Amino acid sequence: MGLVAEFDIPCEGLPLVGVAAAVPAATVTLELQFNHGDRPPFLVTxxxxxPTATERALADADDVAEYTLVGRAGETRRYQAMPAxxxxxxxGDHLDDLRGLEALATADAIIxxxxxxxxxxxxxxWFADRETFDEFRTFWQRNGYFRLRRLTRDGEPEPPGDGLTDRQREALRTAYELGYFDIPRNASLEDVAAELGIxxxxxxxxxxxxxxxxxxETVAPMWPPLLE
Known part of the structure; x- marks a missing residue:
C-alpha cells in the first residue's frame, strides 16, 4: 500500500532557499522540470x-541565472527561473552521495x-510502498537532512494528516492551554476534565x-521496523 509523507529537508544549499530567506513574509513553492537536462528550470510560485523584494532576491540569488515573471493573480506571482x-x-558540498540523489529522481514516488x-x-x-519511502528517507537522513512531519497511508480521507480524532485534538489542545504539559505541571487531569465536561x-x-x-505518525516511522 502506498504512503503519503510530509517532511522537512533542512539544507541551506537547496535551490532558492536564499530567496525564501530574503522574503520571509511570502510563501514560496517550487516545481522542478526534471525532463530538461541537468539544469531543470525552476517554476516558482x-x-x-x-513583489519588489521577491524580484530583487531572484536577481541577487547565486543559484538563479535569470528569471521571467510569467503571470500574476492577486497576491500570487508565477516565475520561471533558469538555474545557474x-x-x-x-x-556537491552538502551531500556525500550524488548518485543517490539521481536515483531518487527515478524512484516510484511523486513529490x-x-x-x-x-x-x-x-x-x-506520494510513495508507492514503504520500501520506496525508506530509501528516500534514508538518503536524506544519511546526509543529515530529514525531519518527518506526517506519514499516512494513501486512501486516507485527508492525506497527509496526524490521524487524530476531533475529540483527541480537543483534549490535547485544552490540556496544553491549561498547562497540563508544563514543567512543573500547572493543571491536573481533573482540571482538563472539568473544562471539557467529561x-x-x-x-x-x-x-x-x-x-x-x-x-x-511522527517519531516511530523514523526508526527501523522491529524484528518480528
Missing part, C-alpha cells in the same frame, strides 16, 4: 510578500509540493490515545 548550476554542482523556506524545503510526496478517566484515555497516534 510566490504568494504574499513584496546543476543540482550536482549546487549540492507533489515543495515549499521553500529560509533553511530548506518542506516536501509532500470524567478524568475519559480525559486520560483520550490523551494517551492521542499521544500514541502522534508517536506512530
Amino acid at each position: 510566490v504568494t504574499g510578500g513584496s 548550476f546543476s543540482l550536482e554542482e549546487q549540492l 507533489e509540493r515543495i515549499e521553500v523556506t529560509g533553511d530548506g524545503w518542506i516536501q509532500t510526496g 470524567s478524568a478517566s475519559s480525559v486520560s484515555e483520550r490523551l494517551r490515545r492521542a499521544q500514541t497516534q502522534l508517536i506512530e
